[in-house]
Amino acid sequence: MKITRTILSTILSMSASAALAAGYTQNGNFITVQLQHHVDHGPSFVRLQVVSDHIIRVESTAEQAFPQKNSLMIVPQRPFTHYQVSEENGIVMVKTDKVLAKLDEATGRVSFYSADGTKQLLAEDANQGKTFTPFTVPEREIGVGKLTEAQRNGWTWQAVFDSPKDEAFYGLGQHQSEELNMKGKNEDLFQYNTKISVPFVVSNKNYGILWDSYSYCRFGNPNDYLQLHRAFTLYNKDGVKGSLTGTYTDSEGKTLVRQEDSIYFENSETIGHLPQGFKLKGAHVTYEGYLESPVDNLYRFILYYAGYMKVYIDGKEVVAERWRTAWNPNSFKFEAPLKQGKRSKILIDWYPDGDVSYCGLRAAVPQSEEEQSKLRIWSEMSRDMDYYFIAGDNLDQVISGYRTLTGKAQVYPKWALGYWQSRERYKTSGEMEDVLSEFRKRHIPIDNIVQDWNYWKLDSWGSHEFEKSRYPHPQAMLDSIHAMHGRFMISVWPKFYCSTKNYQELDAHDWIYHQAVKDSIYDWLGFMGSFYDAYAPGARKMFWRQMDENLYTKYHYGVDSWWMDASEPNVRDCTPMWYRKALSGPTYLGSSTEYFNAYSIVNADAIYHGQRSVKPDTRVFLLTRSGFAGLQRYSTASWSGDIACRWEDMRAQMTAGLNYCLAGLPIWGMDQGGFTPEDRYGAVWYSGQKDDSKNADLKEWRELQTRWSQFGAFVPLYRAHGQVLYREPWNIAPDNHPAYKSIVYYDRLRYRLMPYIYSLNGAIHFKDYTMMRALVMDYGQDTQVLDIKDQWMFGPALMACPVSQYGARSRQVYLPKQNGWYDLYTNTYYDGGQTITADAPYERIPVFVPAGAILPYGPQMEWSDQKKASEITLYVYAGKNGQFTLYEDEGTNYNYEKGKYATIDFSYDDAAKQLTISNRKGDFYGMLKNRTFKIVYCVPGQKVAFNLDKAIGKVVKYTGKTVTVKL
Structure with a gap:
């Protein structure tokens, strides 16, 4: 039939x-x-x-x-x-x-x-496409008595899809293991500081899967990682079966030896299994012995670490030295092939960070490579299995489908694409004004200055009020910042001390999570409080009203944007998973098991709709530490959390940002330079040492900051932030130092690129575009690009190739075969489909432009709306047909929603060697009716130094009507 x-x-x-x-x-x-x-x-x-x-x-x-x-x-x-x-x-x-x-x-x-x-x-x-297991929220998730039977019960489900060998997977959010292609990888999907989980995966086969689940999920192997004694037969360093040998040597040389059947000291519950009374600060700890595998397998390990750590297997360093601060440990994944019945020697070499420190090593349940390579999704608790298959002719269409489902991205305010200066933290209004004033005196471009946490009175977290002794006249501070053409962003946590009026008002409606207070948890400042329940519609309205009354309307809308920190929510660091759920639930909608990952999106909803209800025509902008599917519809961006100031952390941000953007979320940034520095850098800072020729740590610090700033110029958010060591350019190095010169150079280049970058911003909304583009998005037919982790397209015309190795003055760059490529700085032309050794002097990173690119540059500016782009220098690169659309609007309002914007299409015909500038479409208040284009034509064999102020080209007067230029 x-x-x-x-x-x-x-x-x-x-x-x-x-x-x-x-x-x-x-x-x-x-x-x-x-x-x-x-x-x-x-x-x-x-x-x-x-x-x-x-x-x-x-x-x-x-x-x-x-x-x-x-x-x-x-x-x-x-x-x-x-x-x-x-x-x-x-x-x-x-x-x-x-x-x-x-x-x-x-x-x-x-x-x-x-x-x-x-x-x-x-x-x-x-055989295993869809499987279901009944799930009941356990009594251990405290507060289950508030849940109905329906809210306590759901399903754990697993979906498995076949996958060919040449498939590659991307997305899933922002994770920290330097992984781009997730084929054959495992990733636990939950929200935590430095970790953003998005239930969306895309394939180089041009489809995506978005699953509608808010619980803890897994991609890849659905099983818990195993403790070492469950994964292997263990032998200590003397060959005795049953454990590894743990040797603990304190700072005075006293040694304690224990037999360890597992290395699992990963949270506030399990660190109690470390030797009691032993002082970890300054200690050296080793775990050594042998692992005997029950099967031949490529084992996938996860390492958890605070302090310095290395791992060796059979004498090979499988994890080079990594470091994290103890209050914010990190995890890192690695693989090692082990043979059945063979004893493989293992050494874990650990220098803990402080008296309280964390470490762990676990192994995934072994699977065949055929099983491991399948597309596999596991959800801990949902009402049912619910996923969307999104097909496309390319990955842009797949991401467009994702935004069709989860909401259009906004056109972000123009100033947000400029440079941001932040610090943990400016402690007075005077500090902020002085820093912004210094930028202006030095003519270093900047748009946004950021007030981090603790601007309130010490015991009044959640009051949203400035402490008067340090911020005596907030309105005057805001007026001063705006008078210097700056924008002001302020940190607001969803956290409240019990003593505050705001806590008490929320609590009166049962809109506060109570477990932290019941358990008398005090934070690092010595006070007690908790987080509000953003899943409750009434709580969201009240949260915004409290912000409005204390920060927004109160100061005549002088706050330009909101930094929504700790939006995982992170009620307490380093707790076991079950207790994290207890601390953040139950929610208004149900158990925190079921709604574990979605807090950031309902919190963003509160601010976006709240601000638009008060001042509907001013663009909202939020920066949040967590993220989830749909965040883009609330004009919200994310940053990668409290990362460390290390080269490996810098590299990890490249893959973190690329996969975040491949998960459909368009605007991302990081703490440029890293948030938490090692003690060795702090020692230099406090010593007052200024001569890096006499101090190796200072020399490395300045190079790290330089390379990170070069990297940061080619991601959506260009934002410096960090702890202890100040990140203003003049605090990194004196103005005659190559570090200072390079940081300022790329800052100024960013502003010259504003017509290009803002056009990409418009395309994010109108064309569902992605600004930070893994090479697979544009060159996926070239299999060489499927796992290139440290090159990407910043829009269609710039391939950024940052340097992330200390002391490197060149690097290998792969040039995708679909194009010819020009060196941005010299115009040297290279055929595609080859790997070259690119120069990377201290002050520059390699940047390449594809043939056919059309790249507009505007005037030199010190803030994003200082000058209108009445003259645009337009670089056109021969070798292939090309096109670009210039997008413009009023920059800070929502008139674009009413059709008030303009576009100009550029098209280059390579055979005819001519550029057509089409009729302008649309208009808006303040639009330039007439402008000048200086067209610089770049061809192979023509070496020209990159200098925008001395560029030579054909000058075209444009009145909004079509012009064709022979080049």
Whole structure:
């Protein structure tokens, strides 16, 4: 039997009995199948929802009905009717113009194909595609007594998809293990300081999977990492079976030896298993012995560390020295092949950080490489399994589908794309004003200055009030900053001390998480409080009102943007997972197990809608330490948290930022230079040493800051921030030092690029564009680029290649084969498809421009709206046809939502060697009617030093009408 829907009204008029006879039922754009034979841990019902030509939703349940639920990530979708449904040989087929989905009525297996059915795009695994296990929120998650039975019960589910060997996976948010291509990798998805988890993965095969779950999830191996004694047979350093040898030597040389059957001192609960009474500060600890593997396997390990740590297996350094501060440990993943029955020697070499410190080493449950390479998703607790398949002709279309589902990104304010100066922390209003004044005196471009935490009275966290002794006249401070053409951002935590009026007001409505107070948890300042429940609509409105009354309307809207720190929420550092849930729940919507990962998006909702309700035409801008699917619709960006000031941390931010952007979230940044410095750098700072020729640590510090600033100029947010050692350029090095000169050079270059960068910003909203682009996005047909971790496209015209090794003065750069490439600084031309050794002197990083690029530069500026771009220097690079769209609007308001913006299209014809500047489209208040373009034509073999002020080119007067220029 075969039924094909041709007209929606025909489908809707079918009788229920006819639909059931066909093996499926249809209600609008939902097609539901009740499986013929339900099996344990399998689905009872599967339904497909056709969302668009490119997007099909798959929802499965092991119950007898689908749950009623509202999504936190998915925005309302328009009804979609242009598709066909048919059935043949027990397979229900749903076809759009772009994709074909097949649903097996017997097993519930779903597979996806090109619209003509000739190419399989993705298929659930035939044996383990969908599995369900009942889940009940455990009593250990304190506060379960407040939950209904329905809120306590849900499903742990796992979805498994086949994956060919040449597939690569990206996205999942921001993680810190220097991994880009996630094929064959494992990633735990939860929110934590430096870790942002987004339930969205994309493939180089041009599709994505977005799953609607807010709980703790896993990508890859669904099992818990194993303690060493469960993964291996252990032998100590003397060959005695059962443990590793732990040797603890304190700062005075006293030694304690213990036998350790596991290395798991990873949180506030398990560090109690370290030797009691032993002083870790200044100590040296080793764990050594042998691992005997039960199987041949490429083992995947996860290392947890605070302090300095190295790991060796069979004498090979598998983890080079890493460091993190004790209050914010880090995890790092690595792999090692181990043979069945062979004893492999292991040495963990650890120098703890302080008297309280953390370490751990665990191994993933071994899987065959075939199983490991599949696309596998695990969710701890959801109402049902619910995912969206998004197809596209390229990854931009896939990400566009993600934003169709989760909301359009805003056009971010223009000033937010300039330079930000921050510090942990400015302690007085005078400090902030003096720093901004110094930028202006030195003519160093800057737009935003940031007030970090603790501007309030010490015992009044959450009051949102300035401490009068240090900020006597906040309005005058804000007026002064604005008079210097600066913008002001302020840190607001979702945290409140119990003594504050704001806490008490929220608590009166039961909108505060109580466990921290019940357990008498005091923070590092010695006071007690907790976080508000952002899942409650009333709490969000109250939270904003408190901010408005104390910071926004009170100071005549002088606060320009909001830094929403600790939005994981991070009630307390370094706690075990179960206790983190207890501290942040139960939520208004249900258990914190079910809603574990979504706090940042409901918190952003509070500020975005709150500010627009008060001052609707001023663009909102939020910076949040956590993130989740849909965050972009609230004009919110993320940064990578309290990272360390280390070269390996710098490298980790490259892959962290690329995968964050590949997860559909467009605006990302970092603490440029790293947040937490090692003691050796602090010692230099406090010593007052200024001559780096006499101090190796100072020399390295300045080079690290220089290289990081060069890197930061080519990511969406250009933001310096850090702890203890000040990050203003003149505090890094004197103005005659190459570090200072380079930092200022790239800052000024960033502002010259503002017409280009702001056009990319417009494309984020209007074209669902991605500004920071892993090479796979533009050159994915070249398999060499699938795992390049330290090069990316910053828009279509610039390939940034930062230097992240100390002392390096050159680096290897791969030039994708689809293009020829020009050196930005010398115009030297290279054929694509080769690896070159690129010069990287102290003051520069390699940057390359693809043939066909059109790159606009504006005037030299010291803040983003200082000058209108009445003259644009337009570089055109020969060798391939090219195009670019210049986007402009008023920069800080929402008139673009009303159509008040303008675009100018540029197109280059390489064969004709001519550039066409098209008619301007649109207008807005204050728009330049006439302007000048200076067109600089770059061709192979022409070596020209890059100097915007001395650039030679054809000058074109543009009045908004089409102009064609022969080059």
